[in-house]
Amino acid sequence: MFGHLGMLNGERWYIGRMGITDPAEKDTLLVDWRAPVSRPFYTATPLQPDGTEDRSTIESRGWTITRVSTETLDPSKLPEGAASVGVSNALMTAVSQHRTGRMNDIVATIQREQDNIIRSELRGTLLVQGGPGTGKTAVALHRAAFLLYEHRDRLAKSGVLIVGPNPTFLRYIGNVLPSLGEDSAILTTIGDLLPGITATRTDPTAAAELKGRLELSRVIKRAVERKQISSNQPMTVTLDSGDAVTLSASDLAELRKQMRRLRRPHNQARTVFESRFRRLVAKTALSSGDLQGLYSASSAEDIADLASELAEDDAVYAAADILWPIISPSELLRGLLTDPRELTACTHGFSRDERETLLASYDASGWSESDIPLLDEAQELLGNDPRPEIRARARARAADSQQLQYAQGVLDIFGDSTGEDADEASSVSARELVDRHQERDNRTVAERAYADEAWTYGHIIVDEAQELTPMALRSLIRRCPTQSMTLVGDIHQASVTLGRADWDGIFGGQIRRYRREDLTVNYRTPAEVMDIAAGVLSVIDPGERPSASIRSTGRPPTFDRVAEDDIVARVLAEATEFLRDTTEGTVAIIAGVGTSDTLAGQLREAVRLLNTGVDAGFGASSPEAKAGTRSAPSTGEERLWVGSPRDSKGLEFDRVIVVEPGTAERELTLPEYRDLYVALSRATQDLVVVHATPLPAGLTPSLVDSPLGA
Numbered sequence: 001m002f003g004h005l006g007m008l009n010g011e012r013w014y015i016g017r018m019g020i021t022d023p024a025e026k027d028t029l030l031v032d033w034r035a036p037v038s039r040p041f042y043t044a045t046p047l048q049p050d051g052t053e054d055r056s057t058i059e060s061r062g063w064t065i066t067r068v069s070t071e072t073l074d075p076s077k078l079p080e081g082a083a084s085v086g087v088s089n090a091l092m093t094a095v096s097q098h099r100t101g102r103m104n105d106i107v108a109t110i111q112r113e114q115d116n117i118i119r120s121e122l123r124g125t126l127l128v129q130g131g132p133g134t135g136k137t138a139v140a141l142h143r144a145a146f147l148l149y150e151h152r153d154r155l156a157k158s159g160v161l162i163v164g165p166n167p168t169f170l171r172y173i174g175n176v177l178p179s180l181g182e183d184s185a186i187l188t189t190i191g192d193l194l195p196g197i198t199a200t201r202t203d204p205t206a207a208a209e210l211k212g213r214l215e216l217s218r219v220i221k222r223a224v225e226r227k228q229i230s231s232n233q234p235m236t237v238t239l240d241s242g243d244a245v246t247l248s249a250s251d252l253a254e255l256r257k258q259m260r261r262l263r264r265p266h267n268q269a270r271t272v273f274e275s276r277f278r279r280l281v282a283k284t285a286l287s288s289g290d291l292q293g294l295y296s297a298s299s300a301e302d303i304a305d306l307a308s309e310l311a312e313d314d315a316v317y318a319a320a321d322i323l324w325p326i327i328s329p330s331e332l333l334r335g336l337l338t339d340p341r342e343l344t345a346c347t348h349g350f351s352r353d354e355r356e357t358l359l360a361s362y363d364a365s366g367w368s369e370s371d372i373p374l375l376d377e378a379q380e381l382l383g384n385d386p387r388p389e390i391r392a393r394a395r396a397r398a399a400d401s402q403q404l405q406y407a408q409g410v411l412d413i414f415g416d417s418t419g420e421d422a423d424e425a426s427s428v429s430a431r432e433l434v435d436r437h438q439e440r441d442n443r444t445v446a447e448r449a450y451a452d453e454a455w456t457y458g459h460i461i462v463d464e465a466q467e468l469t470p471m472a473l474r475s476l477i478r479r480c481p482t483q484s485m486t487l488v489g490d491i492h493q494a495s496v497t498l499g500r501a502d503w504d505g506i507f508g509g510q511i512r513r514y515r516r517e518d519l520t521v522n523y524r525t526p527a528e529v530m531d532i533a534a535g536v537l538s539v540i541d542p543g544e545r546p547s548a549s550i551r552s553t554g555r556p557p558t559f560d561r562v563a564e565d566d567i568v569a570r571v572l573a574e575a576t577e578f579l580r581d582t583t584e585g586t587v588a589i590i591a592g593v594g595t596s597d598t599l600a601g602q603l604r605e606a607v608r609l610l611n612t613g614v615d616a617g618f619g620a621s622s623p624e625a626k627a628g629t630r631s632a633p634s635t636g637e638e639r640l641w642v643g644s645p646r647d648s649k650g651l652e653f654d655r656v657i658v659v660e661p662g663t664a665e666r667e668l669t670l671p672e673y674r675d676l677y678v679a680l681s682r683a684t685q686d687l688v689v690v691h692a693t694p695l696p697a698g699l700t701p702s703l704v705d706s707p708l709g710a
């Protein structure tokens, strides 16, 4: 329980994460936060009290209540001029807490603008744009919980898919829905969307952007078509009998036309192709006179007989494999990205540079995140190889008939022993007996949906939606054709888009209609830090102001310029200082664009050691550190994190140390500026910038704005 509502009509409601009803009295003891009755807890103000008299927020730690804050909402009981709502104690406590590496729910302190989004209707696409820390992730997860409550029947069957930018992020948010009593949503990344394939790397921005364009769907389509009787030449098939049958180019072209008219996925059309192809071979062989001794060329029956005999002919099978090969999405894409001739044939209108970018992006070690929507497109056009399923069905039929015989045998024996008086009601047929023992599919909706690439969800929620490319969005719409989706993101944090990022560019005209909501208050980053981030934002989008911070710390960010050789020591000193002075809270070291591979490696190794409890004394300033003593004891939950700005997307830490944000060689690109904006805005308390090379334009220490409401 975290809330209480006193209503003007005398009703009293206690509000909790889940509802509880007294079964004896049928009384509601605790109202679920998602129930309509709870709504004024989040939305009522003295100007719009919605029938409420007062609202109390109950804060607790474990089983102990630490504070109860009550607000009067009845305007007649307020002193004159006191009708505006300030920032509540509970909200301030929540946003000022140390971070643990796991996101918490915000169910006790959801704000009015957030509540409107959470409870927005299920239908259609909702876009939520908001700057860093405005609660987009929190809102998206609470919306999932709300929709699963409000539309339980519908969504319990079809499932809700939540898409995040990377596995670290999914771990970070993984506790929120279970803490709200919901564990049926499916969390994934675009890189994990296809069963059986996991993306293991990211492409450079130019390749990722190119592969994300919608034109790629036409490229994949063309690549599939080129696997369907691609040659315009006649073909000679030498049958196992030794007879040579020559199929004309026009007959083959006609067969291709007929096959395409079927509009079936390529692989699934293979069995139809085989039977039509055998018929064509039989017809051609008979009309050419080669096999006329045995059959008549004009008899449809003879053609059918010969065609079915050819089912056993290896040469016919081999020819079918050339003309209509079964091909997997991976084989198709690998062929496209490694064969310059194939790529050229499929990419009309692409420049030579673009083709080279695509060819250079192939890496045999594994698929990239931006390959996944292309593989998904290929999967859609190719379909699965039907043959294993056909064989499995035949096996299942055979097994079923065996079981049926066995069941009949059992019934016969029991039928004899129970005699003629056997109880009618308890008698079963052999069919029922088999069905009862048949394996049931006991998987949850989540498990079934995850294993099935053709599953369609009741709702899809995408966090960090600015990272979607049009092709990735296409893959998601395929999984939710009704377009019942919630997309949350910040266009100024987009990594992939090369030019100016905007939502319509990301949607690529694929979203039929969408409604948009904006979040405007930053609950994470103190005003002092956002003031620094504002300079970077003005480079990304001149004239744009960052979201208003709800609090300030009075501690402006620190800029440490040091010699190149001293960077590691300085960074670790800043990190270990925080870890030693506190027992809770997290620190992130974010390696900026100017961080060399060697420096990044040293930082990663130092963090690994520190997280296992060893302070290797990498120049940390305290005497204990220099002596190599143990740092803060390891709690299992790691307090120190290292990664790139992109890895840090969506995460937050008490102290953020940004290393080498600029490079001496050149100006930052626009995507690099957006990544820097992400890195700077991860801090909930302090920001430290450690650098040897000059800072990029826009990143300068500056005056602090006053926080919202201060």
Ligand SMILES: Nc1ncnc2c1ncn2[C@@H]1O[C@H](COP(=O)(O)OP(=O)(O)OP(=O)(O)O)[C@@H](O)[C@H]1O
Pocket (backbone or CB within 6 Å): 091, 094, 095, 104, 105, 106, 109, 110, 111, 114, 130, 131, 132, 133, 134, 135, 136, 137, 138, 139, 490, 523, 524, 649, 650, 651, 652, 681
């Ligand atoms: N109403 C609220 N009450 C308490 N905490 C909140 C509230 N709204 C947001 N927060 C907290 O603010 C922080 C930032 O929220 P969140 O990560 O959802 O922001 P975001 O908009 O997704 O940020 P970004 O775009 O930078 O990733 C989180 O710690 C979240 O719990």
